[in-house]
Amino acid sequence: MKFTQKLMVTIATFSILYEVATPITESLNHRITNVKAQAVTKENIQTKIKLTPTRNADHLMSHTISKSNNTPGTVPQSEWLHAYYYFNQMLPRYANGSKALYAHDNNSVILDHMATSETDMKGQLPMQSNGDRMTVISSKQAPWGNIYYHVRFSNGAKGWIQQSNLVNESAIYDNSKLNYTSHENNQAINTGFYYINSIRIKHGLKLFRWSDKLTKIAQARIPQLISNFGHTDSNGISYRNELAQKFGYKKYINVIGENIGTLNMYKKMSASQYIVTDINAMTYEDANDSKWGHRKNFLSRVSTTIGIAVKSDNGRFITAFEFY
Numbered sequence: 255m256k257f258t259q260k261l262m263v264t265i266a267t268f269s270i271l272y273e274v275a276t277p278i279t280e281s282l283n284h285r286i287t288n289v290k291a292q293a294v295t296k297e298n299i300q301t302k303i304k305l306t307p308t309r310n311a312d313h314l315m316s317h318t319i320s321k322s323n324n325t326p327g328t329v330p331q332s333e334w335l336h337a338y339y340y341f342n343q344m345l346p347r348y349a350n351g352s353k354a355l356y357a358h359d360n361n362s363v364i365l366d367h368m369a370t371s372e373t374d375m376k377g378q379l380p381m382q383s384n385g386d387r388m389t390v391i392s393s394k395q396a397p398w399g400n401i402y403y404h405v406r407f408s409n410g411a412k413g414w415i416q417q418s419n420l421v422n423e424s425a426i427y428d429n430s431k432l433n434y435t436s437h438e439n440n441q442a443i444n445t446g447f448y449y450i451n452s453i454r455i456k457h458g459l460k461l462f463r464w465s466d467k468l469t470k471i472a473q474a475r476i477p478q479l480i481s482n483f484g485h486t487d488s489n490g491i492s493y494r495n496e497l498a499q500k501f502g503y504k505k506y507i508n509v510i511g512e513n514i515g516t517l518n519m520y521k522k523m524s525a526s527q528y529i530v531t532d533i534n535a536m537t538y539e540d541a542n543d544s545k546w547g548h549r550k551n552f553l554s555r556v557s558t559t560i561g562i563a564v565k566s567d568n569g570r571f572i573t574a575f576e577f578y
Contacts, residue, residue: 337452339399341445342534344527345417348390348403355421356386356407357518360543361535364413372398373549375541379413387423398456400538418535434525434566442525443562446573449533450552450560457553465578468561471497471510472574476565479514479572494576511551511577519571528571529564551577 348354358381366377388405391412395401401417434442451461474497486492498506515532523531536548551557557577565572 338449338456339395341449341452341530342395342399342401342417344445344524344530345401346422346523346527347401348393348420348422350390350392352390353423354388354390354405355423356382356384356388356405356415357419357421358382358384359535361540362415362419363539363542364415366413368394368402368404368414369396369538372396372400372538373541373546379411382407382409382411388420390420398538400534416534416539418531418539433568438525439564439566442529442564445526446529446533446562446564446575447560449530450575453533453537453552459553459555460558462560462577463558465559465561465576467501467503467506468510468559468576468578469563470501470561471503471506472561472563472576474501475512475514475574475576476563476572479516479574480565480567480570483514483516485512485514506578509578511554511557513548513551513573513575513577515573517571517573519566519569525564525566525571529573532571532573551575 362381363375364379364381365374366379387408391404391406393401393403402414403417403420404412404414405420406412447462447464454461471494475493478493482488485494487496492508494510494512495507498504498510513536515536517528517532519528533552536544537552538549540546540548552575554577559578561576563574
């Protein structure tokens, strides 16, 4: 079967629920603060990130959280301010003149110019068909780290799109080989945690603390998302509230924020690359149906903790982010 026949109608699908948490009176000292600083493996990121000649990703990630005051610990803020840029260096780059397939969802846009800000949605052009064969004219990494491409579509139309909207046309589906190991999934979780926090530091926000309890909820959400991608069941009941009740986490009921995503998978992409792509789409291309809700969760001034779970499932990469 040809690749174009296998291409699903929606290559990247994101769903969002943004809720403002109720006032928090609990002391931060009683929050989950046991952050296990596990550096992303060398092959995935250490060789890609060189913050300064004497600092690397291992240094950044092993000095991430100060348990006492929720600050970047011993890592200078100047290094955190640039970390988001280097995480994007993990992603595959498309050379000028190369061919790629277009992949979009209900939040994707095509702009008539290179974006001038993280949330620049002005100058939108007509959407093109999923799977359309494009030619890369040029590319540019924005000051906020995300990579943008100037492309020519098969009908001759030109426009600027984001990294997450390009698919290598040689990366044909092979679902039998696209289920990552638990080790690879854990690498992706670590990458996502540190990447989100680097974006928060850039915006003058405190780092998210890692929460084992929220992670337990996120892990339980994964099989639910595989069978029914959404925030609620057929009766409109929130899955995460049901899980909070089930696990005895009463303080989380009705106040947890949640981002969920699913990406179709292709060869030559690691789990860590997928989660960076997922976070970028939720942070920088989230205006239409989602009304920037994913971005608001990542950049919340109310939430202080996060839990993350991921899983590859026969050609799909599933993510769940829980916030409190």
